[in-house]
Amino acid sequence: MQLDLPFLRSSRPIAQPDPGVEFIRTRRARRYILRVKPDGTIRLTIPRSGSRSEAIGFMQRHVAWIAKERARVRRDQAPVRWTDGSTILLDGEVTTIAVRRTGESVTATYGTRVVRVKDVSDVRPCIERDLRDLARERLVPRLRALAAGLDLTVTRVTIRNQRSRWGSCSRAGAIALNFRLVQMPPSVWEYVLVHELMHLTQQNHGPRFWTLVKRACPSFQESERWLRTTGRSLF
Template identity: 35%
Template sequence: MRIMNGHRAIDLSSKTRSVRLEDIGAQVEVRRHPGARRLTLRVSRTRRAVIVTLPLQCDLDEAGTFLNRHIDWVRARLDSLPNHVPFEHGAAMPLRGVPHAITFTGNKRTRLISINARQSGRPTIIVPGDEECAPKRLTRFLFDEAKRDLTVSVAKYARPLAVKATRIAIRDQTSRWGSCSTTGALSFSWRLVLAPPFVLDYVAAHEVAHLLEMNHGPNFWALVKKICPEFETAKQWLQVLGPDLHRYGPAHGESAA
């Protein structure tokens, strides 16, 4: 399959499912789905990706034609998305709900990231070391901070329910803020550490409740309300403002793991 993008043709062979359209700054993913009855097209706000879903019997050439026919719609949707904020010197990002500035010092005599909580003005996340590696170092720092906060929060909500998580993992999840496996392992998005603490607490309580109720029925929500009475406020915050947390991270093409 060849996707025409401007004057350039991009080949999507039968072995290729993902290409990047450089001039519109987006990844294109082609997915076959057994339940799909027609071709569909959507733009992921969290991953800034163009996703084409097609039925099993549909060939890839049809997907290419379909995408070309709607390329103006794709560009319009991408243009409406908030700009990506890469981890770079001088950028601004939230940490625990508070706006922070990012400073790459280039100081190679220390590797310890620190936060300068200024009395006036915006607090600063100070990232030392080689500036080329600074974005990855900052990402690792945020993973660790998220793990620390979520470990404390999970323990706090697990106690009244007399349950215990078998493991807590921090991941670069884009489709959900947290998850609970049947073995009692909890996984969370690192971006929760960017949100206000009451939001992170709600997601921790939500997943802890799943240790007893692996569903979203009335009993589950009763458990959430029991341990986190004000959860509705945090739930609404995530629905309205949560997608914007995905603006922040390493530059496109770099792994956040």
């Protein structure tokens, strides 16, 4: 599940070291539209009457703009340091980080979680490692339980540090989940799990897909709103 879901997605690598380009064809687009996503990937929207070859030509004519936009994205994506007194989300609630030194031991507490840290000037790496552990504890068994209840087969579940997706599902049945999901309200991350599970039967975002999502998660639109309005703050 991407931060903003496309009508249709396909990927095609371009000259290295470029990370790639996503071609999106949509009925609503009347012109070619370029966008650089947070992970540096180029998203190129193609109008109904357009072609991939024309799209590549359009992209090549805008290489200077792409380079400038990627530089801006890198600046914007510089991680904010977390220190004593910083606030983060956990289970959708604001929690304050407290860094404490006891003898030679230094810990950071957030919510009910206590993490050993080394660098008091930035405890974010240590807390994010702990969030990944928490995600494995919570998300993996819940995903498998949901899959069993829906009579779906998941071949593999991984927890990742994704920058532009909340989750993904391969045609082979492997699902990857963003560890930041545990920072959301449980109802929101449960929707993301359902969303990815529905891709086991529908590898697209067409009407049939959304019918299945709504059947399994009737209030999914509320979760979508939370993701749009608050989700980006988790990065």
